Amino acid sequence: MMMVKRFALVGIMAWLAAACVTTNEVTGRSQFITIPPAQDDALGLEAMNQVKSEAPVRTTGPDARRVQRIGARIAAISDRPDFNWEFVVIDEPVLNAWALPGGKVAIYKKMVDTFPEDDMLAAVIGHEIAHAVLRHGAEQVSRGQLTNTVLAAAGLAVGAATGDGQSTQLAMTLGTLAAQGFVMLPHGRAMELEADHVGTIYMAKAGYDPRRAVDLWRRMQTMKDGNGGPPAFLSTHPTDDKRIARLEANMPDYLAVYAPR
Structure with missing residues (x-):
C-alpha cells in the first residue's frame, strides 16, 4: 500500500510539473510557473504594502521622482506597459534593487546615489523591469514550491522504507542542500543574465545608452573588490565578468535598437 501511495504521489508531481510549464512570450524559454498571471498584480501589491509598512519607502522627493521618471519611460516601451507599474525608493544605505510581480519596483537610496548618471541608473531599473515582465519572481516561487513538495515526498519515502525518523530528516536535509546547490542557485543566475539582456534592450529602446x-x-x-563576497558558484547572481562579457557580446543588438532622445 505504501508503495502504491508513493507511486501516486510521484505521478501527481509529474502531472503538476507538466501542467505548469509555459512558454515565455518574450524570450521563448520554457518556464515552470504555478501562479496564474492574473494573480501577479494582487501578489505584488500585497508584498509592496507589506514593505511600505516595515521600511522607509519614499514615493515623493527628488530621488523618487527621478526613479519614477526613468522607470515610467522604460516601462512604456516594455512588453508589458499595461502593468500597474510603481517605482519607489527605499531610504536605506543598501546597494540593491528588486522587482515584485505585476510591476512593483524598488531602488535603494545607495543605488540612486551611487549612479547619478541617468543612463547607468536606467540599466538598473531596466533590469528590474525585465524581471517583472519575464515573471521571474513567480517562477522562482513556483520552483521553490515544487522543490519543497519533492523533498517532503522523499522524506516520507525514506521514513517508510527504514522506519527511522533520523534517516528521514537526514534525507530531507541533504535534499535541501542538493536543491539549493544544483537547482535553485544556477537557475537564479540564468534569470539574472536573462534580465540583463532584456533590460538592456528595454533601456536602449527607451533612449538610454x-x-x-x-x-x-x-x-x-x-566597489566589491576586496570585500570578501561569496564565491560565484554559491551566489544567485552571476559574476560581474560574465555579465560584462555577455553584454559586450550582444552590444551590436542593443545599439541597433538604441534611439537617443
Whole structure:
C-alpha cells in the first residue's frame, strides 16, 4: 500500500510539473510557473504594502521622482506597459534593487546615489523591469514550491522504507542542500543574465545608452573588490565578468535598437 501511495504521489508531481510549464512570450524559454498571471498584480501589491509598512519607502522627493521618471519611460516601451507599474525608493544605505510581480519596483537610496548618471541608473531599473515582465519572481516561487513538495515526498519515502525518523530528516536535509546547490542557485543566475539582456534592450529602446550598462557592472565590480563576497558558484547572481562579457557580446543588438532622445 505504501508503495502504491508513493507511486501516486510521484505521478501527481509529474502531472503538476507538466501542467505548469509555459512558454515565455518574450524570450521563448520554457518556464515552470504555478501562479496564474492574473494573480501577479494582487501578489505584488500585497508584498509592496507589506514593505511600505516595515521600511522607509519614499514615493515623493527628488530621488523618487527621478526613479519614477526613468522607470515610467522604460516601462512604456516594455512588453508589458499595461502593468500597474510603481517605482519607489527605499531610504536605506543598501546597494540593491528588486522587482515584485505585476510591476512593483524598488531602488535603494545607495543605488540612486551611487549612479547619478541617468543612463547607468536606467540599466538598473531596466533590469528590474525585465524581471517583472519575464515573471521571474513567480517562477522562482513556483520552483521553490515544487522543490519543497519533492523533498517532503522523499522524506516520507525514506521514513517508510527504514522506519527511522533520523534517516528521514537526514534525507530531507541533504535534499535541501542538493536543491539549493544544483537547482535553485544556477537557475537564479540564468534569470539574472536573462534580465540583463532584456533590460538592456528595454533601456536602449527607451533612449538610454546601452553601453552604460557595461559601465554599471564595471563600477560595481570595483566597489566589491576586496570585500570578501561569496564565491560565484554559491551566489544567485552571476559574476560581474560574465555579465560584462555577455553584454559586450550582444552590444551590436542593443545599439541597433538604441534611439537617443
